[in-house]
Amino acid sequence: MDPAAAPEPDRSRVSARIGGITPSATLAVDAKAKALKAQGRPVIGFGAGQPDFPTPAHVVEAAAAAVRDRANHGYTAAGGLPELREAIAVKTLRDSGFAVDPGQVLVTNGGKQAVYSAFATLLDPGDEVLLPAPYWTTYPESIVLAGGVPVQVTADESTGYLVSVEQLEAARTPRTKVLMFVSPSNPTGAVYPREQVEAIGRWADEHGLWVITDEIYEHLVYDGAEAPSMPVVVPGLADRTLVLNGVAKTYSMTGWRVGWLLGPPDVVKAATAYQSHLCGNVSNVAQRAALAAVAGPLDVVATMREAFDARRKRIVSLLSEIPGVHTPTPEGAFYAYPSVKALLGKEIRGERPADSVALADLILRAVEVAVVPGEAFGTPGYFRLSYALAEAELVEGVTRMGALLAEAR
Known part of the structure; x- marks a missing residue:
């Protein structure tokens, strides 16, 4: 059908x-x-x-080898293979300048699970999430499923689909807990310049908000554009920021279903406990393939x-x-x-x-x-x-x- x-x-x-x-x-x-x-x-x-x-040949070969290795035939840690969490931490520092420990990494079944787990871990019923629009279709559904309330903040072509601090402030209420921030953007392809990332980050920090930032398209930028990571630009936010990413877009691995969530140790620990009941470990074979991807070259x-x-x-x-x-x-x-x-x-x-x-x-x-x-x-x-x-x-x-x-x- x-x-x-x-x-x-x-x-x-x-x-x-x-x-x-x-x-x-x-x-x-x-x-x-x-x-x-x-x-x-x-x-x-x-x-x-x-x-x-x-998918790159060396990644496919790593998966083929993993299938034959009995070590990958049983349960592994719910939070991800230790080697992959270490490699993701190294890759994150290399690519965005954001320093995290392996214990701050949760490996998820694709980026979508990272999105849902982030909201499920942070939101209580009625908490509001500022959601710049146009937005990816999964964000509002995940917010609602987690008991939150999406509050749309709309930008149009006149601003290059970029929301301003003034728009965000106008939408903020006493129930606002989280800002969803995405750059580069799906669906618009918009990229926030560093000064606007900093302004929005400082505003969020000033008001004690959490930020969930989706960096899945971090390497796909053009015309000299850069997509700086918000907790790097505004270090004071690092303790209230969850960074979402994965191998899907960078390494052409959409079907392999490996993403991750980075954040403060206590929040990642809670999200990992949730995942231990939700699904347990991500496929070991897919994790081995992801390890070969993130630890390999960016050519x-x-x-x-x-x-x-x-x-x-x-x-x-x-x-x-x-x-x-x-x-x-x-x-x-x-x-x-x-x-x-x-x-x-x-x-x-x-x-x-x-x-x-x-x-x-x-x-x-x-x-x-x-x-x-x-x-x-x-x-x-x-x-x-x-x-x-x-x-x-x-x-x-x-x-x-x-x-x-x-x-x-």
């Missing part, structure tokens, strides 16, 4: 907490595109946020970054040629986030899409191109397009979409 077409849960049969979850829109779009491709349709999908490069990410940079320039150029589409140039990650607000309500092939969900549906039906509407990221009127796909497909897909949208009247 197409996952996107699965029946809605019966609210009387599942808890309100779980029944209220909105499935991942990005995965749903990707599943729909793949299902259509399986039917022989020439669908081009811009939905999935994963590199189209293979693979340099190669990917060069390719992504070329695609980034191409997709922005192509999107900017479409009347009614406004596309800020992303400085990081591998996403473009164009505004399509000027096209809403206009007639296209006999239809007048009122929102970006309807417009995305029309594009899929009419020209077989799959994009994720901005509603999934808290900001209607936009599309997210991942450019982590072959350039020929990228050009064909945007060209098809552009020809359709040019018909708008």
Whole structure:
């Protein structure tokens, strides 16, 4: 069955907490595109946020060797293999300048578990989390599942999708406990400059807030941009900061499911106790593969970054040629986030899409191109397009979409 077409849960049969979850829109779009491709349709999908490069050969070989090693056939420490936690600590100091001990590292089943565990460990019912938008779809769901209340703080293309201290302060209440901070950003590709990271960090420190910072795209920056780690820029925040990361994007290992959470020892100890009941250790084979990745060279990410940079320039150029589409140039990650607000309500092939969900549906039906509407990221009127796909497909897909949208009247 197409996952996107699965029946809605019966609210009387599942808890309100779980029944209220909105499935991942990005995965749903990707599943729909793949299902259509399986039917022989020439669908081009811009939905999935994963590199189209293979996992490095030395990482795959490390996993193959791990499978044959009996030491990996049984339970291991819930917090992660000691060698991997040590390597992550070394890698973190090397890449961002943030010094942590191995005891401050929790290895998780991918970045998503790190996100949920961070909120589950910090939040009590009713605690508010300032959530800059556009945001990744998993953040608000994880906050709500952990009993928290997401408070959206919206930035648009006029500021390059960067929120200001003034906006954050206006949204802060006595119930505010956490700021979710992401740079480089999914879905916009926005990168906060050092001075803005410092200003936001000092503001959070002044008000005694926790910061959860997702650094999964740390190495994918362009045009000389840098993505400094907030606890490095504002050292006083280190005792109230959780840093989330993983091997998925840097090493093209999305399916291996290895992420991590870094933070103060007492919080990491609590999160590890939670994980010991939730799932126990992450797959030992995947951990051995991750060890080979983080302890190895960064040449693979340099190669990917060069390719992504070329695609980034191409997709922005192509999107900017479409009347009614406004596309800020992303400085990081591998996403473009164009505004399509000027096209809403206009007639296209006999239809007048009122929102970006309807417009995305029309594009899929009419020209077989799959994009994720901005509603999934808290900001209607936009599309997210991942450019982590072959350039020929990228050009064909945007060209098809552009020809359709040019018909708008």
